[in-house]
Amino acid sequence: MPGQTSVKTTAAQQAAAASTPTALPTSVKIETLLEECIRRNASDLHIQVGLPPILRIDGALTPIPNTPVLNSDAVDKLIFSTLDSMQREVLSKDKEFDYSFSFGEIARFRVNAFNEKGNLAAAFRLIPTKMPTIEELGMPQVISSFADYPRGLVLVTGPTGSGKSTTLAAIINKINIEKAMHILTIEDPIEFTHKSKRSLVAQREVHYDTFSFSRALKSALREDPDVVLLGEMRDLETISSAITIAETGHLVFATLHTNSAAQSIDRMIDVFPAEQQPQIRSQLAGILMAVCSQRLIPAIGGGRVVAAEIMIANSAVRSIIREGKTHQLDTTIQTGANEGMQTMDRTLAKLVQQGTVTYDDARDYAVDMREFERLVKGI
Missing domain, CATH: 3.30.450.90 (Beta-Lactamase)
Incomplete structure (x- = not known):
């Protein structure tokens, strides 16, 4: 993983x-x-x-x-x-x-x-088979608020085996328990199975229930969803469809194989031709709600623990995206702790200070080594 x-x-x-x-x-x-x-x-x-x-x-x-x-x-x-x-x-x-x-x-x-x-x-x-809760995963409480967004795009990103599907399953489960929504998932394959509780849940598996992600997304708006989970945004067509669905007033959750919020936004924009990119930046600035970029770190005593960078799309983040200055996002995340934002390095340092992971293991995942060491020392 x-x-x-x-x-x-x-x-x-x-x-x-x-x-x-x-x-x-x-x-x-x-x-x-x-x-x-x-x-x-x-x-x-x-x-x-x-x-x-x-x-x-x-x-x-x-x-x-x-x-x-x-x-x-x-x-x-x-x-x-x-x-x-x-x-x-x-x-x-x-x-x-x-x-x-x-x-x-x-x-x-x-x-x-x-x-x-x-x-x-x-x-x-x-x-x-047991559906995890956000609390059981050890995720920050701000992740729970993702389930309360009325519309927009939420990204959960990370390399293969970083727990993205598990995090999304916990968020979808929270919506399913608490809200009367129509939840549509499009996956390849279906991983966690959701039984309809307060929400109506329809899960479509590529190859069995639909021929492709793109075809399922094209028909999604005709299926009256409130929430759409897209297992993976793989190409221009699926990214474009996800943006359109979010723009039309739906809440969309999706994954990317990227390691940070900045990298995720750049990846989405870069798949489009250069002449379309200013428009895509503007659209993304309007619909993006949050990005959680996560890794699984070996824990002291066995098992693994989630470490995550979390970016919430406030007005400063939206301006940065619109202006194509994603290199400034790290600074905005650093200063957005009161809104629930956190950098990967701050998360890793906290795990070391709590005695959850070793310094050496955390250091392997640090983004900025000097910043990580400063945070561990509490300077």
């Missing part, structure tokens, strides 16, 4: 070398491996030819003990047991496929099956 994590490659190599290069026994099935993933509180399970099954635990890759090296036949059987016939066709045609796999009532997994060196491989990401 993490952006920067330790990797016990040596352990994996040693386990592979010590194992007999035969397929897993037929008595060992994918269910056994997924149960082990859940039991050991791993974030991911990796299946690949030439290695034993490997778990990612607290950011580190660790082979499952007493499991042999997988050959191609074993890998094929393990992966195919999680696919239906249509999914197998898509994987065969596209050479890679994202999907979700429900493991009874215990858990769900987001899976990416792909080809490497002519063989199948897969990464299984564990998605808890």
